[in-house]
Amino acid sequence: MVVLKNLHQELSRFRKRVLAAGAFVLFCFGLLVARLVWLQVVQYDSFAERAESNRIAVVPIVPNRGLIKDRNGVVLASNYSAYTLEINPEKVVDLDATIEALGQVIEIQARDKRRFKRLLEEAKHTDSLPIRTKLTDEEVARFTAQRFRFPGVEIKARLFRSYPLGEVGAHLIGYIGRINQAEKKAMDDWEEEDLANYRGTEYIGKLGLEQAYERELHGTTGFEQVETSAGGRAVRRLAHRPPTPGNTLNLSVDIKLQALVEQLFGERRGALVAIDPRNGEVLAFVSKPTFDPNLFVDGIDADSWRDLNEDIDKPLLNRALRGTYPPGSTFKPLMAMAALNTGKRDPRTIIQDNLSFSFGGRTFGSPETDRAGPKDMRLAIVTSSNVYFYGLANEMGVDLIHDQLEPFGLGRRTDIDVQGEVTGDLPSTEWKRRKFKRPEQQKWYAGETISLGIGQGYNNFTMLQMATAYATIASGGLRFKPRLVRDIEDVVRHEDRRVASDALTPLPLKPADVAIIHNAMNGVTLEGTSRLAFLNAPYQSAGKTGTAQAIGLKAGEKYSAIKADERKRDHSLYVAFAPVDHPTVALALIVENAGFGSMSAAPIARRVFDYLLLGQYPSEEDIAKTQMGQTFAPIGTPRRAADVPLPGQPGQAASAPAVAASAASVPASGASR
Structure with missing residues (x-):
């Protein structure tokens, strides 16, 4: 139991x-x-998607960047395809050893390594970075044969930007460069659609038109959906949407004229802006010295960057847009226009010019070249009388001068279609209160007004502002926003969208008053300070020379160009428009530290008018002499502009400008001296 x-x-x-x-x-x-x-x-949907992602990759396809052309169809910015050797840092175990091993297969210079290191420091979670660009076919073949040795390294076909004319027009065209961290941070605020358009894109416009018209030039990114192997290599294409190329910018600028002016400046510093007063189209936009934008395309090396930044001549400074200068005597016709518009002075009023003007215990003098005697408004402009305009400034006062001249575009941005424009300084009592911090500096003193009349004192303007102001004078009050881009060509729809000719409210200038200024400025070219530069010109032009102090002088101190350091010498300026009766071009230019406006600036203006109105290009001898400030009227036999090739482009001459129908055919007369 x-x-x-x-x-x-x-x-x-x-x-x-x-x-x-x-x-x-x-x-x-x-x-x-x-x-x-x-x-x-x-979790089926989630894991299915992840599994599909391991098998399918979406690869962005960067679009062709839009072209930039001048008014005659000359290509100023284009694209070309080239092979680059790229490293994905996340897939390389020993980066330094890999680079050394690659150097035994393909030449990798020290500057390539420095650039790669800089890109590596700036990049975050990037797929690959270039260690060498623009590989030859032989180099591609050598690497391909040994590709198995270098996991994480591959050759890619990339689009590169090209600027065929090099330094010509660099400031207005600009350049593209790799997107930096600051730009990436700014892009985080973009709309998702715009941000998606930059996936796969490593470059963006950095300066000039490349920057200002980035959205137009970039195009629309396409994509390619591909099946990949376990190693991440594409096996076959599943879907495809081609990219849309960027639009083409057709400029109003004549690049051959641009190149000519840059050549005429030679090694000198300065700026020139030429505008069509009938529509605001910019014909030339020169800043000297210039630079080669091709240096920036695939990342500028440290040596070149240091050279550009440390150069005392500041080649990266766009003097036409950001350089501000006292206008000197080129300001006098504008003062006269303001006096006529306000009725402050009758043009027939005679002022006795004794070559000195006393105010508040101080004597304001005149250059030794001035002639004493009685002068009305016309003669005061022709002879560039300081005393006449000292007194006029005193009668008008600083605020009236400001209110009359600000509508001409002085002391404010013109809203030209590139970024970075400065305002310059057109003083007023309110301006001075904002400008200075200390109370004793904020007060406006009556004696400060006197120098304004001759374009000195606090007056500081860009050549763009001066050219815009004289375009308004030339047109009798018509105003336009200056524009570098004439129209935008949609390469898909084959449609052109007009950009230039954006009219502003005209100024109510009286035709009789405008005629007085035109006649006086014409007199400057016939009997005044620019008569030698325009001797025997077969058209009538209007102009005004200016010589502006680069540095201030103490009371009683005399200026000596011979003794002065080269960079302390006076600036040479000229403003002009032509033909007088029906102006088709207005310009303003400065040659820094070059002395009298009649000797350096006016001769350049003469050659610009000869090019635009006559289709003439100066002789080689004339260009060489003008570069040194040793000419007035052209010397040698001028050439047909159509026969002269662009710099570095032998035999590829751009179309010559048509001789303006309004150009006068009667030779100038009365050039007695």
């Missing part, structure tokens, strides 16, 4: 163990089923 009882107990315990084990197995099986349901049912 005891044995049976023990047997029953053992069987009972065994059954319990079996039941417990069975329950545990069922529990585990339930967990497995639940996990399978979770993975296969609940």
Whole structure:
């Protein structure tokens, strides 16, 4: 009985163990089923998407950047395809060793390594970075044969920007460069659609038109959906949407004229802006010295960057847009226009010019070349009388001068279609209160007004502002926003969208008053300070020379160009428009530290007018002499502009400008000196 009882107990315990084990197995099986349901049912979509992502990759396709052309169709910015050797840092175990090994297959210079290091420091979670660009076919073949040795390294075909004319027009065209961290941060605020358009893009416009018209030039990024292997290499294409190329910018600028002016400046510093007063189109936009934008295309090397930044001549400074200068005597016709518009002085009023003007115990003098005698408004402009305009400034006062000349575009941005324009300084009592911090500096003193009349004192303007002001004078009050881009060509729809000719409210100038200023400025070219530069010109032009102090002088101190340091010498300025009766071009230019406006600036203006109105290009001898400030009227035999090729482009001459229908055909007369 005891044995049976023990047997029953053992069987009972065994059954319990079996039941417990069975329950545990069922529990585990339930967990497995639940996990399978979770993975296969609940999480199916998520894991299916992840699995598909491992198999399918979406590769962005960067669009061709839009072209930039001048008014005659000359290509100023284009694209070309080239091979680059690129490294994905995240897939390389020993980066330094890999670069050294690559150097045994393909030449990698020290500057390539420095640029790669800089890009590596700036980049975050990027796919690949170039260690070498613009590989030859032989270099591509050598690497391809040994590609298995370099995981994480590959050759890619990339689009590169090209500026065929090099330094010509660099400031207005600008350049593209790699997107830096500051730009990436700014892009975070973009709309998702705009941001998506830059996936796969590493470059963006940095300066000039490349920057201002980035959205037009960039185009729309396409994509390619490909099936990839386990190693991440494309096996076959599943879907494809081609990119849309960027639009073409057609400029109003004549690049051959631009190149000519840059050549005429030679090694000198300065700026020139030429505008069509009938519509605001910019014909030339020169800043000297200039630079080669091709240096920036695939990342400028440290040596070139240092040279550009440390150059005392500041080649990266756009002097036409950001350089501000006292206008000197080129300000006088504007003062006369303000006087006529307000009735402050009758043009027939005679002022006795004794070559000095006294005010508040101080004597304001005149250059030694001035002639004493009675002068009306016309003669005061022709002879560039300081005394006449000292007195006029005193009569008008600083605030009236400001209010009359600000509408001409002085002391404010013109809203030209490039970024970075400065306002310059057209002083007023309110301007001075804002300009200075200390109370004693904020007060306007009556004696400060006197120098304003001859374009000195606090007056500081860009050549763009001066050209805009004289375009308004030339047109009799018509005003336009200056524009570098004439129209934008949609390369897909083959439609042109007009950009220039954005008219502003005209100024209510009286035709009789405008005629007085035109006649006086014409007199400057016939009997005044620019008569030698325009000797025998077969058209009538209007102009005004200016010689502006680069540094201030103490009371009673005399200026000596011979003794002065080269960078402390006076600036040479000229403003002009032509033909007088129906102006088609207005310009303003400065040659820094070059002395009298009649000797350096006016001769350049003469050659610009000869090019635009006559289709003439100066002789090589004339260009060489003009670069040194040793010419007035052209010398040698001028050439047909159509026959002269662009710099560095032998035999590829751009179309010559048509001779303006309004150009006068009667030779100038009365040039007695």
